[in-house]
Amino acid sequence: MDLNNLKSEPIVVVGGGFGGLATVQALLAKSDGTSVILIDEGNRFVFKPLLYELLSGELQLWEVAPQYSDLASELGFIFLQECVVEIDEEAKKVITSSEIEITYSQLVISTGVTTNYSFLDNLQDYACGFSNLNDFRIIKNLIIKINNSSEYTNPIVIAGAGPTGVELACKISDLIKDRVEIYLVDKGNKILPNCKSFNREKAIESIGKRNIRVYLDYCIKSVGKTFLELYSTDNETKNFIKIDYSTLLWTAGLKPSKSKFLDHFLNENQKIKVNEFMQMDEYKNIFFVGDITFCENAPFPSSAQVAMQQGSLVAKNIISLRNGNELQPFKFEDLGEMLSLGIGNASITGYGITLAGSLAFEIRRFAYLMRMPGFLLSFKSSGSWLFSKKIINRLFSQSA
Structure with missing residues (x-):
């Protein structure tokens, strides 16, 4: 070129x-x-909301992270890595x-943006984010090790109870089948503080059904190779907890x-x-x-x-x-939100509906696949979903 x-x-x-x-x-x-x-x-576009389904094997790499070169060939732009x-x-x-x-x-x-590890000294040495394919591979390998070894007994700690932290906690919990406990830590007084109330309620229900312990009003003050320290953000209690952990996943901050x-x-x-x-x-x-x-x-x-x-x-x-024409101002149109809440489970608020469960999961997946860049990729991805006998049977059985 x-x-x-x-x-x-x-x-x-x-x-x-x-x-x-x-x-x-x-x-x-x-x-x-x-x-x-x-x-x-990079050489791939990463559809981040579907990384959870890539983690669980519910979707394949080509569906979640197509190569820019393939998109360039279809759409007609020039790509430089x-x-x-x-x-x-x-x-x-x-x-x-x-x-x-x-x-x-x-x-x-x-x-x-990418994961911000600047909040604590040495945080990047001990923590892993969930914002790219390298993070995905690290967590995928962790899940494989937990499922194939009895050495992992200490909890997985996830910092941040926003959408990424909650979705990750539910998905990992399902994938490791409660072999180790998951601690979800947030300095605020509730999970998903900026999300729709229906989705928050369904997330609380989903967390309650899994081996996930929630620490609200707590922040991580220090972290070492095998232990970390939690401090209460409540000025009245000022509790301190020392935790021996196996892995720290950081979803509590982003930076450019x-x-x-x-x-x-x-x-x-x-x-x-x-x-x-x-x-x-x-x-x-x-x-x-x-x-x-x-x-x-x-x-x-x-x-x-x-x-x-x-x-x-x-x-x-x-x-x-x-x-030489006038420019138009940006006006955000809120189309609603969708959360993955474990294998085959999701919650949706928007598109004129509030829905949770397996059908919400299928709708969420289809809606995201339809948004994939490029007509051929979107058609192939959504077609893969639409013509799956397993999915068709599930939809008909629920509507019967």
């Missing part, structure tokens, strides 16, 4: 997560013939670690993915402050998408659906900018 022979300066998207790929897809759908280049350090090290805003250039220089017409930055070129864009809260059009006021030709962004006038949650909606809007605004 010769980047020097492009017919015009391309639109460059840095970061191939939900926001980045949504931007690419929307740009290509409204194509004016301008080349679109996607740059990402590179690390961006510098952005020259004046010259409108993106420079990679292998010294590739790309002059862009418009630039979209959607580099996402490590990218030095982002440093001068970030504010004191390690976010990129954007205007309503998803730009910084200083750089009208650069747009920002996803969890790295923050809008003071209209704050929005950090989620995949927000990133995808932002990506679609940014694509429209780039086309408008190129045509």
